[in-house]
Amino acid sequence: xxxxxxxxxxxxxxxxxxxxxxxxxxxxxxxxxxxxxxxxxxxxxxxxxxxxxxxxxxxxxxxxxxxxxxxxxxxxxxxxxxxxxx
Numbered sequence: 402x403x404x405x406x407x408x409x410x411x412x413x414x415x416x417x418x419x420x421x422x423x424x425x426x427x428x429x430x431x432x433x434x435x436x437x438x439x440x441x442x443x444x445x446x447x448x449x450x451x452x453x454x455x456x457x458x459x460x461x462x463x464x465x466x467x468x469x470x471x472x473x474x475x476x477x478x479x480x481x482x483x484x485x486x487x
Contacts, residue, residue, distance in 0.1 A: 441465075445461065449463075
């Protein structure tokens with residue numbers, strides 16, 4: 402497989418991952434961190450970092466909006482559950 406095709410496939414897989422996370426808003430970031438050691442915020446930081454390498458400056462808030470599909474504060478108010486007391 403050539404580099405262009407590999408990049409296209411990886412891009413499609415990433416887009417499916419983002420769509421999946423948007424659909425699965427019941428899955429909390431803390432759960433993702435505990436199970437997979439990354440969450441939506443990590444993806445946002447990675448996205449921002451990769452854009453910077455390409456000369457594109459995105460704020461963290463802009464990157465989170467790309468990953469969450471809406472402003473982070475809106476997502477947080479709509480979907481984030483309070484931390485349980487243990």
